[in-house]
Amino acid sequence: MSQKVLFRQLFEKESSTYTYILGCKRTKKAIIIDPVDLTVERDAKLLKELGLTLVKALNTHVHADHITGTHLLRAHFEGLQTGLGSANTAKSDEKFDDNFKIEVGDINLEVRHTPGHTNGCVTYVDHDGGAAFTGDALLIRGCGRTDFQEGCSKTLFKSVHDRIFSLPEDFKIYPAHDYKGQTSSSVHEEKQFNPRLTKSETEFVDIMENLGLAYPKMIDKALPWNLNCGVEPE
Ligand SMILES: N[C@@H](CCC(=O)N[C@@H](CSS)C(=O)NCC(=O)O)C(=O)O
Numbered sequence: 001m002s003q004k005v006l007f008r009q010l011f012e013k014e015s016s017t018y019t020y021i022l023g024c025k026r027t028k029k030a031i032i033i034d035p036v037d038l039t040v041e042r043d044a045k046l047l048k049e050l051g052l053t054l055v056k057a058l059n060t061h062v063h064a065d066h067i068t069g070t071h072l073l074r075a076h077f078e079g080l081q082t083g084l085g086s087a088n089t090a091k092s093d094e095k096f097d098d099n100f101k102i103e104v105g106d107i108n109l110e111v112r113h114t115p116g117h118t119n120g121c122v123t124y125v126d127h128d129g130g131a132a133f134t135g136d137a138l139l140i141r142g143c144g145r146t147d148f149q150e151g152c153s154k155t156l157f158k159s160v161h162d163r164i165f166s167l168p169e170d171f172k173i174y175p176a177h178d179y180k181g182q183t184s185s186s187v188h189e190e191k192q193f194n195p196r197l198t199k200s201e202t203e204f205v206d207i208m209e210n211l212g213l214a215y216p217k218m219i220d221k222a223l224p225w226n227l228n229c230g231v232e233p234e
Helices: 037-049 153-164 187-193 201-209 219-227
Strands: 005-012 017-024 029-033 053-058 081-085 094-096 101-104 107-113 122-126 131-135 172-175
Touching: 005 037, 017 037, 017 107, 017 172, 029 037, 029 101, 029 107, 037 053, 053 101, 107 153, 153 201, 172 187
Parallel strands: 029 053, 053 081, 081 094, 131 172
Antiparallel strands: 005 017, 017 029, 101 107, 107 122, 122 131
16 A cells, blocks of 8 residues: 555455545545445544544445445535446446546545446556455455346456456455455456456356355345435435
């Protein structure tokens, strides 16, 4: 991570979600990526202890397994802007087109559209810090499922190869979930050892069609709430 940026990786255990805080040491302004409703108080407390003012709450996509904390964070940080990729129909203050550059103090993130797990997934790339926040597009030794929310395994294969594996080999990978206690990886590691994405496109599609995963237990509540920025729909 860049010396100019304060970085924290935080875990929410009910949905095994990673939330990330990036704080500009100079301006004290911060970005949070993929906050969860259940851990908003923890995150807000930490941000304040670190002397940071949260200005942007970003999601990598509309989550199906938990409710986003973006809306609840507004109560702690006045003027907070929420952000999401522009392919999403969900409510959001900002919608980012492919290759859009987010700047908050000395924090610079490039938005790369990486659809496939959902049609609206994005990866936030920190070129200065050599890191990519891949959401559910690329997990450590895995990837997001493609069986709902307009998921498509062929699209995901292309997204990962063209938009993530094309980054420098030493870039770190920070996913939105891990179910085995792993915290980060690298482009080099995933290109070598990811059991799904080292395969051909045909083999990958076959793997994804046969995952046999149960639907996330919160999907029926999470999707309508998250389409409404984490607020219960009327
Ligand atoms: N058991 C969990 C859901 C687990 C799950 O389906 N995870 C998703 C990401 S959250 S939609 C996924 O893509 N997993 C890929 C994999 O290979 O595990 C729950 O009930 O919430």
